[in-house]
Amino acid sequence: MQQLGNFQLTTISGGQFVIDGGTMFGVVPKTMWSRLFPADDHNNILQETNCVLVQTGDQNILIDTGYGSKLAPKLRKIFAAAEGDPLLKNLNAAGLDADDIDLVILSHLHFDHAGGATRIDENGELVPTFPNARYIAQRREWMYATAGLPELRGAYPQENLLPLAEHQVIDFIDGDVEIVPGIRSLVTGGHTYHHMAIVIESGDEGAVYLGDLCPTSRHLPTLWGIAYDLDVLQLRRKKPEVLGMIADRGWWALWDHDPDHAAGKLVRDDRRDFAMSDGVKAL
Ligand SMILES: [Zn+2]
DSSP states (O other): OOOETTTEEEEEEEEEEEEEEEHHHHTTTTTHHHHHHHOOOTTTEOOEEEEEEEOOOOOOEEEOOOOTTTTOOOOHHHHHHSSOHHHHHHHHHHOOGGGGGGGOOOOOOOHHHHHGGGEEEESOOOEESSTOOEEEEHHHHHHHTTTTGGGGGTTSSSGGHHHHTTOEEEEEEOOOOOOTTEEEEEEEESSSSOOOOEEEEEEEEEEEEOOOGGGSGGSTTTTTEEEEEEEEHHHHHHHHHHHHHHHHOOOOEEEEOOOSSSSSEEETTTTTTTEESBBBBBO
């Protein structure tokens, strides 16, 4: 747990997975990324889903939900995904139940971020995982994700999303807004067209959940993106802007997929644009 002004931040893993290293590094040659992220015999690298619990004193807020408990067996095997419900297991380990979450903020709606938003209950029904929570997403990300585009079927399984609308627990935001006092959205685009980072400020301290704008501490160079990024040039414009804000203000960067560091401070760096000065395994 890390104190941030009056807030408490805790990393809640939504489960580890493995993925082909090339997909996480797009056009970056393997000779470069594999020095930072060693690949196994199948070219896979280990990734985390570092969700963040923000306890404001008034509310328990969860940022992103990992891949959840509904992955089909074949996908579970491909990703070497955790059995059961890793998000709830790790939330319990932090002393909270699903009932205790008041608000869930989704950076974007890909399956490894929104999968844990819903679950299958004892009656075989798809239900929101957090029965007392409101859920927040960018309206245009939701429209894109639920538009039924066949080319996005794998990225946005509808079982993660539609139950939130059916149970009327999803609230939409448009652009950069204060979600609750001290927590605001910062739309970055890039990874998806309406992807957002989450800015958390309390007292004179700050942290930014970067989502897939910069998924690990190894993705700091401006030109290093993920093969799935939809708008590569937007990512290259926005990433140095957001990382620069974090570095110049002495804030925390929160990494969603880094298996070794859930958070770190940043400094500007001539060679790699930015470098991490103070990595933390988990908050
Ligand atoms: Zn992701």
